[in-house]
Structures are given as C-alpha cells and as structure tokens.
Amino acid sequence: MTLQVTSPQFKTNAGAALKDAQLQRALGKVEAGFIGRRRDVAGKLPEFEALRDAARDIKDHTLAHLDLYLEAYERRVTKLGGKVHWAATAEDARNIVLGICKRLNAKIVTKGKSMIAEEIGLNDHLAEHGIAPVETDLGEYIIQIRHEMPSHIIAPAIHLNKDQIEADFRRVHKGLPASRNLEEPASLMAEARTVLREKFLAADVGITGANFLIAETGTSVIVTNEGNGDLTQTLPRAHIVLASIEKVVPTLEDASTLLRVLARSATGQEMSVYTTFSTGPRRAGDPDGPEEYHVVILDNGRSAMLGGKLREMLRCIRCGACMNHCPVYGAVGGHAYGWVYPGPMGAVLTPALVGIDKAGHLPNASTFCGRCEEVCPVRIPLPKLMRHWREREFERHLSPATVRWGLGFWAAFARRPWLYRPATRLAMKMLALFGGSRGRIHWLPLAGGWTRHRDFPVPERDTFQAQWKQRAANKAKLAARGEAEGAA
Amino acid sequence: MSGRDVVLNSIRRSLGTTGVEAPRRTAVEQRLARHPRGIVPQRGNEPKKRIALFRDMLAEAHGTLEELASPENVPAAVAAYLRSKNLPMSIRRGADPRLESIPWNKERTLEVSVGRSDGNQPAAVSHAFGAVAETGTLVLVSGPDNPTTLNFLPEHHIVVVNAKDIAGNYETVWDALRKKFGARLPRTVNWITGPSRSADIEQVHLHGAHGPKGLHVLVVGNF
Numbered sequence A: 001m002t003l004q005v006t007s008p009q010f011k012t013n014a015g016a017a018l019k020d021a022q023l024q025r026a027l028g029k030v031e032a033g034f035i036g037r038r039r040d041v042a043g044k045l046p047e048f049e050a051l052r053d054a055a056r057d058i059k060d061h062t063l064a065h066l067d068l069y070l071e072a073y074e075r076r077v078t079k080l081g082g083k084v085h086w087a088a089t090a091e092d093a094r095n096i097v098l099g100i101c102k103r104l105n106a107k108i109v110t111k112g113k114s115m116i117a118e119e120i121g122l123n124d125h126l127a128e129h130g131i132a133p134v135e136t137d138l139g140e141y142i143i144q145i146r147h148e149m150p151s152h153i154i155a156p157a158i159h160l161n162k163d164q165i166e167a168d169f170r171r172v173h174k175g176l177p178a179s180r181n182l183e184e185p186a187s188l189m190a191e192a193r194t195v196l197r198e199k200f201l202a203a204d205v206g207i208t209g210a211n212f213l214i215a216e217t218g219t220s221v222i223v224t225n226e227g228n229g230d231l232t233q234t235l236p237r238a239h240i241v242l243a244s245i246e247k248v249v250p251t252l253e254d255a256s257t258l259l260r261v262l263a264r265s266a267t268g269q270e271m272s273v274y275t276t277f278s279t280g281p282r283r284a285g286d287p288d289g290p291e292e293y294h295v296v297i298l299d300n301g302r303s304a305m306l307g308g309k310l311r312e313m314l315r316c317i318r319c320g321a322c323m324n325h326c327p328v329y330g331a332v333g334g335h336a337y338g339w340v341y342p343g344p345m346g347a348v349l350t351p352a353l354v355g356i357d358k359a360g361h362l363p364n365a366s367t368f369c370g371r372c373e374e375v376c377p378v379r380i381p382l383p384k385l386m387r388h389w390r391e392r393e394f395e396r397h398l399s400p401a402t403v404r405w406g407l408g409f410w411a412a413f414a415r416r417p418w419l420y421r422p423a424t425r426l427a428m429k430m431l432a433l434f435g436g437s438r439g440r441i442h443w444l445p446l447a448g449g450w451t452r453h454r455d456f457p458v459p460e461r462d463t464f465q466a467q468w469k470q471r472a473a474n475k476a477k478l479a480a481r482g483e484a485e486g487a488a
Numbered sequence B: 001m002s003g004r005d006v007v008l009n010s011i012r013r014s015l016g017t018t019g020v021e022a023p024r025r026t027a028v029e030q031r032l033a034r035h036p037r038g039i040v041p042q043r044g045n046e047p048k049k050r051i052a053l054f055r056d057m058l059a060e061a062h063g064t065l066e067e068l069a070s071p072e073n074v075p076a077a078v079a080a081y082l083r084s085k086n087l088p089m090s091i092r093r094g095a096d097p098r099l100e101s102i103p104w105n106k107e108r109t110l111e112v113s114v115g116r117s118d119g120n121q122p123a124a125v126s127h128a129f130g131a132v133a134e135t136g137t138l139v140l141v142s143g144p145d146n147p148t149t150l151n152f153l154p155e156h157h158i159v160v161v162n163a164k165d166i167a168g169n170y171e172t173v174w175d176a177l178r179k180k181f182g183a184r185l186p187r188t189v190n191w192i193t194g195p196s197r198s199a200d201i202e203q204v205h206l207h208g209a210h211g212p213k214g215l216h217v218l219v220v221g222n223f
Helices: A007-019 A021-043 A050-062 A068-080 A090-103 A115-119 A124-126 A136-147 A160-172 A183-201 A227-235 A253-266 A303-309 A313-314 A326-334 A344-355 A373-375 A382-395 A401-414 A417-435 A463-486 B003-015 B024-034 B046-058 B071-084 B169-182
Strands: A081-089 A108-111 A132-135 A206-209 A211-212 A220-226 A237-244 A275-280 A293-296 B064-070 B090-093 B113-116 B122-128 B131-132 B137-141 B156-163 B187-194 B214-220
Touching: A007 A253, A007 A463, A007 B113, A021 A253, A050 A068, A050 A253, A050 A313, A068 A081, A068 A293, A068 B003, A068 B024, A081 A090, A081 A124, A081 B003, A090 A124, A090 A237, A090 A253, A115 A124, A115 A237, A124 A132, A124 B137, A136 A160, A160 A183, A160 A463, A183 A227, A183 A401, A206 B187, A211 A253, A220 A227, A220 A253, A227 A237, A227 A275, A227 A382, A253 B169, A293 B169, A303 B003, A313 A344, A326 A344, A344 A373, A373 A382, A401 A417, A417 A463, A417 B137, B046 B064, B046 B214, B064 B071, B071 B090, B071 B214, B090 B156, B131 B169, B137 B156, B169 B187
Parallel strands: A081 A293, A108 A132, A108 A206, A206 A237, A237 A293, B064 B214, B090 B113, B090 B122, B122 B156, B156 B214
Antiparallel strands: A211 A220, A220 A275, A275 B187, B131 B137, B137 B187
16 A cells, blocks of 8 residues: 555644645635635524534434444345445455456446545555546646645645646646646646546546445435546446445435534535435436445444444544644645644544554644634534543553653643742743743744744733732722721 | 454443443434434424525535426427537437326437436436425435436536426425335435536645536426
8 A cells, every 4th residue: 555644744734834835825725715614604594503403313223323324224235236345444445346347357447526535545456457437527636736735625636727737737647738828727727528438438447435334224325526427427337436445324304414414513504505315326217327326434444433432433524624724734834744634534544544653643733713613513522532631641651751851841730739829920020031022032942933934922911829819918908998887 | 253243242232331232222222213303403403494505505505406297398408508508419318108108309409318327428307306495515325327427427417307296495304215215215315506616736725526517407397
C-alpha cells in the first residue's frame, strides 16, 4: 500500500501550508463558501435544532443495537439478490473488491466518491493488479490525476486553483488540441465531463461509497450533486458499495431525518441534487441497472471504538461542517493532517484508525474553541474527544518532554495554592515590567514559540483570584452599608 | 472464523451483548416494523400552498417548472422547452403508461423514441412517482417502464408529475411507495432536486457536471 500517513509530520506540514500563498488563497474561500450558506439554510428551517437532536438519537440507538441492525440489513440485501461481504480489516476489503473485479475480468472501474476507498487505499491496490480505477467526482478526479489525497471530505480539490487544474488537464488529456481554451472553470468542467463520459460507458464495475445503509429495506444510499455516483452504479455490470459498519440506520424515516441535516450542514443546500436509494441488482424486465450488487461492510477498528469513549465519533455522517468551521483547518488546510480524514473529525478518527503514536499531533492542533461541536449535525462532542486523545497520549508517555516537563512544573504550583497565588502575582508583575508602557511584549524568555510570530499581551490589573477576592470584599462592604442605611 | 463472525463478535464484545437478548431484539424488530416518523418540518403542511412551495424550492435548486391543466398539453410544453434551449425536436422516454397515453402526435415535428438512454439523446422525458414540496424534490422510481439512464445521461431532463402526487414531506412519499410496492422497494429510487451541479473548481457553482444541465418539471392537473 502506498498510502503514506504523514500525520507524524503535522508540524512541518502545517508550517509549509502557512507559507503556501496559493493554498492560503484557496482556504480563504472555505469560510466564505460554506459557513454563510449553512447558517442561512439552517435559519430557514425552524425544526433544524430539533432535527439535530433527532439525528443524534437515531445514531445512538442504532449504535447500541448495531449487531442486530447489520444482520437485519444483510437479510434484506440477500433476499433481494444482492450480496453482503464482511471485511474486518482494510486488507480484507481490498481483496474482496479485487476478487469481484477479477472474476468479472474488469479492466476499467469507475468510482463514485468514497472516503472508505481512500481509507483502505483501494485505487493503488487495483492499479497494482492491472485494473484502472477512475474517480468520477470532479474533485476526486482532479486529485487522482495529481496523485494527491483529498484535502476536504466533501470538496477534495478545494486546495487547488483553476490554473493548476488546467495544467493537469493539458498534461493528462492527450490528443486534444493544444489551442483549446481552458481558462474558465466551466470549460474545465466541460472537458472533464466529456473525458469521464467515455469512462462511464466503458467501465466494467462501478464502486461507490454509501452515506447510509437502510436495514428495513436492504438499501444503500448515495448523495451527490454531480450525478457521477449514479452513472457509476447504473452503467457497469456490477455495482460494489463500500460502507463502514456505522453507516446502517434502521428505517427510511430515519434516513430521511439524517438527510435533512446532511446537505444543510455540508454545503448549505436544502437537499443535495441527487439522493439515490439502491436496492439489489437489476430486476426482471428492467432496461438498465447493474446485474450484480455487492456491499462490502468494513470494520477496520470501528467496532473497538464502539466499546470505549470514542463511540460518539461513530455518529459522524461525514458532512465536513466541523472542518469548514475550524480555525486550524482554515489556516493549514486538509493535507497537513497527513491522512484521509482532516479537520476536527480527522483529529479524533485518525488516531483511532492509524494509532495515537502516529497521529498524536492532530488532537493537539486545536484551540478547543468549540465551533466544530456547535455545528455538528449529530452533536459529536469533538473537543471532549480530542481531549480524550491528549490524555491517552500523556498516559502513554508519548507527549514531548518539554510538554511533560511544563505540565509537571505547572502542576507542582497548581497543587499548592499557598505557592500558586504569590507565584502568579509575581509572574504578572514581571510580565508588566517586560511590556513596559506598550502593553505588548515582543520577546519573552522560554516563550519564543509564541513571540516569534506575535506579541504577548501584558496582563491587565491583577490575578483572577485576587480580583475575585476584591470583588467579594466590595460586595460585603456594600451589603454592610445597605444594612447601615436600612437601620437609619 | 469468517469475516462476518469476526466483525459481529467484535461489535458484540464492545457492546457487552451476546446478540440474543430478547429486549434488544424486540426493540429492533419493532422499529423496523413500525418505522416511526421523526421530526417532520411543518413547511409542507399547507395543501393550498404546496405547489407554490414546490416551485420556490425547485427554483432555489435551479430547476424550472410549468403548470399544465392536462396531460394533453405536455407535447406542446416539451416542444417549447426544446425550442427555448435550441435543442433538436427529439426526446427519449420510458414506456410508462402515463407517458404512453399522452397524445405525442399533436406535435408533428417532435420525434419520440422509447427506451433507455445510451448517452446519445439530448433530452429525455420521465414521469415521476411523486414529489416533495419541502425541498423541491422529485421522486422517480426504476422499473421496466422507467429506465434510470434517462435521468442521468441526457443533457436535458423533462419530468412530468401529477399535481396530486406532490406531497409535503418525504415520509408521505415513503408511505405511498410502501402502499404500491410493499416491503420491496423499486431497485432505484431517485430523489432529484435540480440539475446536476458541481463546485469542485474554486467553489464556482456550475451546472451539468455529469448529469443533465437542465431540469424542467411539468406539473399536470389540479391539486
């Protein structure tokens, strides 16, 4: 597998991202594009907050009965002529998919957008065995021809500008006139449409992800705006659905509730353009549709999360709202996170899937501002879960020595109030001396990591504890005066 | 041990269950059998305003809509749409009885063929199972008379829907589907809300990424 986890180099990645002017311009559009639209569309639906509660409850109920819903789902799929495959690991899933493709003698495989396929490194595996995987979501296609990972779970090419894409199209789409105009996004998209249309019609197998699996009806659901997922799954002989265990929901009604919060949270649309419910293979008399229908259900570490403190993370419906609203993601972009899932959801999920020893920086790359939790459609307490990872990292002695030493030093004071109070007052006086009359500190010993990039503010007045004490004293004085006046 | 056993055993170990506990099984069976409704938005509840809501929501998704008094008006409306887009006078449609009964020969220049699309037809006409005013969403189902390829391969998609089949919310349409098809959903149920679009290049919204560039809805009859 060539999928490299570069999460251990998060700090280097982030440093490079901050200096990348093109990336910074692209990231500037994330906030403008997503945040306002989500706010507007949520504001238009009075039931939105109640729907978020309901969405959370559906996921919690399903997770608590996950074994039974998966069994019920499998029974329905099988009854309607589909086949469910179970994959405990990424390797199992890759081999199941490869096995189906080989049996069908597949040469070209089209793919709808699937984060699971990224997670298991499916494209490289298929290519190594002589099968050409073709991403068909426009953004995924662009990053595929650049050999990159998605930098956002719903807008994979958000880090790129049109000039870069034009250069890639000219490099890859051979045989087209060099004089053609590819200046505008519209002409780039039209060219991709033409190139990919041929692939759709030539593909032997189509692979999609699943936003939901519905136990009641044995149905897989995909949500797209482009319609690429539909062409992927309708035209070839076989449709393979890749889904992780937590994608199952009980009923059509439950899926509807979740769909009501998904598009609004993701792109700020009332509903995505194409929501497709697929149940089994082509039926007798059907003029089109796949002859085979397979579902690969992937665990890859999720069942272990179910038993611990990370269960709430399995509610995630992959809308991307947490990263759209994250100041850290907004500053460094998705690639800095070093693996498939970026942003706050990635900071919680990545350590669970690749190990905290590799991904320890990610849950630390947060200011705990809480915006992610505020907008999460299924109310995942992301800061709490990131804190959980920080605690685990500390327990396992994976934190850097400076962090451990610093925390130990601070703890020695914090446990001794008689020492803490005078020490903090002294520290504040020292800081005031450093800052002088400017109110800002340009350089501070031992705090170069901060002052190299920005000033340190001079603390105002006194410590919190001292101010609190003063407040209590003032109150008592006022009360005493009131009593005295009352008596007079 | 099979992959199935490994995954299910691991889930059960984490949940601290064996998978045979009666209360858990009952909870799951009842939910699947009763499929209770969750929170259903109020906005689609007023029958008199439903078509207007459907039109507004569809317009927000960049689809267009025309109201027709009767199926007899469909051929003229289709021809007018094709002309407005400078398209050849040719459509592909499914064999749906509701489309079969439309007097297509009223438009003498309109060429009508029946069957699935292979990507060479510029425009298709489908009949929707229903629609949802809540978000301006059409509901189409696959079957011998309704090829799914017509919804995605042509550059323009014209969809006929009966006014009385426009529901306020998704749940009403699920119940109608259960009534018609029982526990076995059609192979494909397509919710379509506007023409195909993408914002993957510099977040610029463009239509016709892979599916139709234009979506035109003909609402037939009275509510």
